[in-house]
Amino acid sequence: MKAPFVALLTDFGHADPFVGVMKGVILSRCPWARVIDLCHGVAPQDVRAAAFQLRCSVPYFHDGTLFVCVVDPGVGSKRPILWARGERHSFLAPDNGLLSWVGPLREVRRVEDSALFLKPVSRTFHGRDVFAPVAGALAAGADPARLGPRAKPEVRWSWPEPKRAGKGWRGKVVAVDGFGNAVTNLRPEHLKGRLSAWAAGRRFPLRSCYADAPDGAPLAVLGSAGLIELSLGKGNLFGSLRVLVGDTIHVR
Amino acid sequence: MKAPFVALLTDFGHADPFVGVMKGVILSRCPWARVIDLCHGVAPQDVRAAAFQLRCSVPYFHDGTLFVCVVDPGVGSKRPILWARGERHSFLAPDNGLLSWVGPLREVRRVEDSALFLKPVSRTFHGRDVFAPVAGALAAGADPARLGPRAKPEVRWSWPEPKRAGKGWRGKVVAVDGFGNAVTNLRPEHLKGRLSAWAAGRRFPLRSCYADAPDGAPLAVLGSAGLIELSLGKGNLFGSLRVLVGDTIHVR
């Protein structure tokens, strides 16, 4: 029996047993599943941050991995829950934009077959009562067609592209990681022939790696998401200069 | 060979390799065990918080799962370590109240067979030297009867029931989760025909889910533990109003 992979992405943090309980439910339904923690440190209810993490992570997972994504400020309300199949992976997520940037979705369904849910379904923890048992059932071989009718995501965000600004570009910070680095929406092509990004009144010269900048000096670098990142040599940019998601970056 | 499930609950946090080392020991003794992190974010030495987490989590795990619970301010002292078998699961825990609320225990033994322990047994890390190797041995099929003599838990707390107060009830906060929500000891029956809970001088009207309250407004909701929770619409109640474990809740 081949072990199906189930990857979990939540904003549940690590103070509570919420993630552990989800695993208990998944493994009760499919004891041979392999459950992988993608991340549980998404800022509470920050759906965009989760969508960005998913964009950066999905391609690195085994074909067929099911991503169970629970960043869900609308839990218990009427917002739909979606199952979706992409090119190599599939997903369970609330219909709140979380799947905006995972690439083309080949098939999307509403998750409505309550025969698969735990009983009773709480109004505050669908991760345990809906997402986990459905994930376990799918991992154990349930046909996705039984989950519910075909649907389109109601919420889907376009990727924020940099804009022309004079002879340069105006981009923005799309994420700040745990080291304090600011990931921007700028790609290498936006820096072609230009030497620096500017943010928070500082110049961030382009370097080839973190270690190429003097300690404490601002730098820009091509980051692991294929996007330009701003950083401080052996420092924490967020801690020092408070660069925030949404801040404007100029390239000129 | 069926993979036995071992779930870990500790206050070890994530800054140190303590949990990882326990897994190393368990898997050295039973390489085919499936080890699941229930939670390692229990506040240091907060045995009651761990007991409450266990109460909320155990029912969701596979039959036969062994819960290894190490929140143990008495480590290295003469406090006994217990193995216990409940209705569907079994447990290893210090005899300090941790197993108070997991339901009826069918069989309880003191863990005394030092042939199973690592040598030497440190005085500060029984998670590694006692709990993990015993868990590994049990997972690998050791007979619990060899662990030690039958015993009764020396410490067992009764569940704190709400008390009558006039025409209403007086309850209390039994846990605060990582989102800042305050879990109370009140069940839906205590709110029957009543509209609100009161705490910290504020009224918490009963809502059917978090999203039903305006942003920042207090609400009470039936939480996932089957208990009434106090919360703030898209906010952090603990952060805003400092509602603490043990605080009194009035329902009237």
Add this chain to the structure above:
Amino acid sequence: MKAPFVALLTDFGHADPFVGVMKGVILSRCPWARVIDLCHGVAPQDVRAAAFQLRCSVPYFHDGTLFVCVVDPGVGSKRPILWARGERHSFLAPDNGLLSWVGPLREVRRVEDSALFLKPVSRTFHGRDVFAPVAGALAAGADPARLGPRAKPEVRWSWPEPKRAGKGWRGKVVAVDGFGNAVTNLRPEHLKGRLSAWAAGRRFPLRSCYADAPDGAPLAVLGSAGLIELSLGKGNLFGSLRVLVGDTIHVR
């Protein structure tokens, strides 16, 4: 097919999907590997702390476990990456001192066979692009000889031994754990016939376990690493007295 064990030690923290993505890559290359989190809470770029964690953890893992260690301030620069085989385990780590205290290394090679790496190799996330795919290949049975030529670690620290000081010893704090306990480089032999350690102007009398000291009182205890630890009875020494790595301890 026996499941190979791969243990991960990083400073990636839990806010980002970096560790999850590494697991995705390892399991893409070797779906039957068993991946264990040793620790991801090493302070950012604190190679010495990681080296100490490794020293305390490795002996407790199954023979043949591969430790993948990514605390790597030089990521993207020319610093080599090493594969090493010790007496019972093997390792992947940057050549920055991380493997200083894991015991004798029987064979060391530079990791240079880029055919095993992800393409393109980013300059900021070798955990994903180099360490993980190489670990997956090794777990799946690749011959370490193909990784690259034999080498010696360029950076290897000696263990800081306590020094004679009058009739006693002068040691130092080598680590502070998440409970605030200060682990020193003193072994039991250094305290023989002596009763106390001194640090931060306080006396830490030797006790046999944490619970033997009154609440809030300083104590020294033989810790789980075989080293003398300083602690406060039911308290947090680091939080209270700011004892830091490198601080001097006197025994007399």
